[in-house]
Amino acid sequence: MRSETMNPLRILMVAPTSFFADYGCHVRILEEARALTERGHMVRVCTYHNGSDVAGVEIRRSVDIPWLKRAEVGSSRHKAYLDVALCVETARQALAFRPDVIHGHLHEGALIGSVVARLLRKPLVFDYQGSLTEEMLDHGFIRQRGKRERVFRFLERRIDRLPDAIVPSGIAAERHLIRSGVDEAKVNLILDGVNTHRFDPARLRGSRAVVRERLGIPVHAPVVVYLGLLAEYQGTSLLIDAARELLRRRTDVYVVIAGYPGADAYAAKAAGMPVSGRVLFPGRVPYEDAPELLTAGDVAVAPKQSLTESNGKLFNYMAMGLPVVAIDNDTNRAILGELGHLVAPDPGELASGIERALADGDCERSALRQRIVENFNWDDRVIDLECVYSSVVERRRSSGKRARSTTTRAAKS
Numbered sequence: 001m002r003s004e005t006m007n008p009l010r011i012l013m014v015a016p017t018s019f020f021a022d023y024g025c026h027v028r029i030l031e032e033a034r035a036l037t038e039r040g041h042m043v044r045v046c047t048y049h050n051g052s053d054v055a056g057v058e059i060r061r062s063v064d065i066p067w068l069k070r071a072e073v074g075s076s077r078h079k080a081y082l083d084v085a086l087c088v089e090t091a092r093q094a095l096a097f098r099p100d101v102i103h104g105h106l107h108e109g110a111l112i113g114s115v116v117a118r119l120l121r122k123p124l125v126f127d128y129q130g131s132l133t134e135e136m137l138d139h140g141f142i143r144q145r146g147k148r149e150r151v152f153r154f155l156e157r158r159i160d161r162l163p164d165a166i167v168p169s170g171i172a173a174e175r176h177l178i179r180s181g182v183d184e185a186k187v188n189l190i191l192d193g194v195n196t197h198r199f200d201p202a203r204l205r206g207s208r209a210v211v212r213e214r215l216g217i218p219v220h221a222p223v224v225v226y227l228g229l230l231a232e233y234q235g236t237s238l239l240i241d242a243a244r245e246l247l248r249r250r251t252d253v254y255v256v257i258a259g260y261p262g263a264d265a266y267a268a269k270a271a272g273m274p275v276s277g278r279v280l281f282p283g284r285v286p287y288e289d290a291p292e293l294l295t296a297g298d299v300a301v302a303p304k305q306s307l308t309e310s311n312g313k314l315f316n317y318m319a320m321g322l323p324v325v326a327i328d329n330d331t332n333r334a335i336l337g338e339l340g341h342l343v344a345p346d347p348g349e350l351a352s353g354i355e356r357a358l359a360d361g362d363c364e365r366s367a368l369r370q371r372i373v374e375n376f377n378w379d380d381r382v383i384d385l386e387c388v389y390s391s392v393v394e395r396r397r398s399s400g401k402r403a404r405s406t407t408t409r410a411a412k413s
Contacts, residue, residue, distance in 0.1 A: 006386045008040045009393070012099035012116070014090050016083055016108035019047040020054050022287045023229045023259070025129050027312055028169060028192055029105055030287070032127075033057050035382035044097050046090040048082050062089040079108065087112045094120055101125060101389050107132040107159050114162040123392035126163035130173050130309035132156045138233035138306060157181070164392040167385065170310030171334040188388050191335070192312045193381040196373050199291050199319035211296040215280055217254050222358050225256045225297030225322070227290060228304075228313045230266055235303025235327070235345070240270045240279070242303070242350035247274045249351065253358075258293055260284040294320045299357040302326040305345055311335065319372045321365035323357035325350065335376070339368050 013033065020026050033043045034056065045057060049064045062085035086108075094102070094116045102124045104113030110126040117124040133142070133152045142148040160166070160182050167190040168174040174189045197203075209219060217223060224246070230236045236257070243255040251274070257266065260283060267281040285293050294300065300317035305327055314335045317324050326332040328342035336342070343353040 006039070006390060008042065009100040009389055010042045010097060011036060011044070011101050011103055011389070012090070012094055012097055013043060013045045014086070014102065014104045014109035014113045014116075015045055015047040016079070016086055016106055016112065017048060018051040019045060019059070020052045020057075020287070022284060022290075024312060025105060027287060028127070028129065030054060030057065031193065031195060031378045032103075032382070032385065034195075035378045036385070039382055039386070044093060044099070046086060046093050048086060060089060060093050062086045083108050083112065087115060090116050091119065100393055103127060104163070105129070107156060110163055111159050114159075121396070123164040123396045124162065125388060125392060126160075126166045128160075128166050128168040128173055128177065130170075130306060131176055132159070134176075134306070134308045138231075164395065165388050167388055169312075170331045172306075172308050172329070172331045173310065175330070176308045188384075190381055190384050190388070191376060192310050192315055193376045193378040194315035194319045194372060196319050196369075196377040196379075199294075199316050201295065201321050201369070204291055204295050207292045208295040211292055215254075215256065215282060215296060216277075217256075217280075217296065222250070222253045222299075223256060223297045224253060224299045224301055224354055224358075225258070225294060226301050226303075227258045227285060227293055227316070228302075230257070230259045230262050233304070233306055235305055236266055237269065238303045238305075238345060238347060238350065239301060240266065241347035242301075242354070243270065243279050244273055245347050245351040246354055247278055249355065251275045251278075253278065255279045256282065256293075256296065258282045258285045290316060291320065294322060297322055299323050299325060299354055299360075301350070301354060302332070303345065303350060305329075314340075315372060315376050318368040318376075321369045323360040323364060323368070325353040325357050337371060339364065339371060 015029050020030055033045055036043050045059045047059060047061060049061045053059055090112050099122060102113040102117045102122055104110035104124060105127045106129060113124045133149060133156050136142045136152060137144060157180060160177060166177060166187050168177060169192050174187060177187050178184055212219060226239055228234060239257060246253060263281045263283045270279045273279050300322040302311055302313050302324060304311050311331055314324055324336060325341045327345050332340060332342060341353040341357045343349040
């Protein structure tokens with residue numbers, strides 16, 4: 001039920017990405033937009049020309065770029081002109097929509113949002129999902145200790161100081177901001193969450209056998225599942241090496257590595273496993289179908305090794321009651337509490353963690369879902385976001401009143 005103390009707001013989101021695509025930051029943008037809309041707010045999302053439309057989310061796209069149809073994942077040389085086009089469209093939409101708050105996602109969104117916010121004299125909230133420079137290093141877009149790294153670190157520090165408030169999505173992101181000198185009063189941690197109504201194993205009991213049959217997995221076989229981006233910084237090669245070690249020990253296990261891009265290349269890397277046909281790459285899975293895919297699993301794994309980003313897939317795993325094996329770091333500890341199987345980023349350690357997780361029973365599985373329901377569902381996260389909006393809107397109104405009062409007194413004198 002919508003809070004009676006929060007008046008409906010007009011919120012203009014800036015999403016410098018090919019929204020919607022089935023991974024990471026897109027899920028946070030989508031779930032925030034949905035949750036805010038359900039609470040009575042008007043949300044408009046400005047994004048790149050390409051991407052999938054989503055029912056119930058108002059999307060405005062920048063001018064079509066005919067030679068670029070694929071979704072851009074991570075850092076790309078194309079983003080320079082895509083962001084210019086998005087800036088133009090965002091300004092156009094802002095003048096028509098007249099938002100109360102500008103909500104910029106990612107650093108490019110915060111930069112574009114700052115231009116529009118200054119134009120309209122409206123507050124800017126920056127949805128911070130990790131370091132821009134660290135992401136570029138993770139994707140191999142820039143070299144460590146090179147000139148471009150210094151340039152982007154300088155630009156990143158400047159952008160981090162533009163918003164009225166910053167909402168990092170994870171503990172590591174929050175600490176990175178504060179260590180880099182951002183005013184701690186501006187930083188409001190809003191952890192990622194999950195739609196616990198959609199990701200509910202009780203609702204999907206009949207899906208398990210159907211999904212396993214489609215994948216060619218026996219009904220009673222132990223199944224390890226990964227669902228997310230396929231990339232080195234996500235630990236995909238580490239997971240394949242761990243699967244090779246696991247299958248030496250357990251010939252009854254299947255490993256499902258679902259996601260994109262590069263599924264075929266990673267499948268070739270996985271060729272020659274000790275037990276043929278036990279590591280499956282179903283490719284890209286639409287976000288709407290993610291809960292069904294996860295029903296096929298008995299254990300879920302998240303070998304991501306980013307230093308500043310959150311690990312959103314953990315929330316989906318936990319909501320589905322899947323024991324989780326993840327890399328031991330502050331971000332994963334904050335999400336899992338004492339309930340996860342945390343390991344070093346080593347194939348043997350990851351394989352051993354999976355073996356331990358396969359032994360977990362109903363109590364452990366129920367505790368994982370309960371932790372999500374109580375602490376990480378979007379019904380609660382959206383109230384935290386509303387509090388940030390309320391604070392920046394009130395501060396901006398107060399500063400505007402003071403400025404008008406000062407102008408009036410100066411005119412009278």
